[in-house]
Amino acid sequence: METLLIWxxxxxxxxxxxxxxxxxxxxxxxxxxxxxxxxVTRIEQFTGISRGVLRPDIYGVAA
Incomplete structure (x- = not known):
């Protein structure tokens, strides 16, 4: 969530x-x-922030 807020x-x-x-x-x-x-999917598409960053508890942390 922090990355999204910064964005x-x-x-x-x-x-x-x-x-x-x-x-x-x-x-x-x-x-x-x-x-x-x-x-998550729509936000990922719109912002370019990966789902792993948006919800690491579900998708794991993206590298």
């Missing part, structure tokens, strides 16, 4: 763009303690 904060408007891509509100992303499993 979101690196450029203005990213949180809004990701939320729009996912069909949710930006505040919903802010409430996550970890990336929801059902959203």
């Amino acid at each position: 979101l904060d690196e450029e203005r408007g990213r949180r809004l763009s990701l939320a729009s891509h996912l069909g949710i509100s930006p505040s919903a992303i802010s409430m996550w303690k970890q990336v929801p499993v059902e959203r």
Whole structure:
């Protein structure tokens, strides 16, 4: 989750763009303690952050 938060904060408007891509509100992303499993694939495709980094507890840490 930390990597995603860094990615979101690196450029203005990213949180809004990701939320729009996912069909949710930006505040919903802010409430996550970890990336929801059902959203990992779409977030990976949109951000380029691997699923192993987004959810290492499920996919293992990506090299």
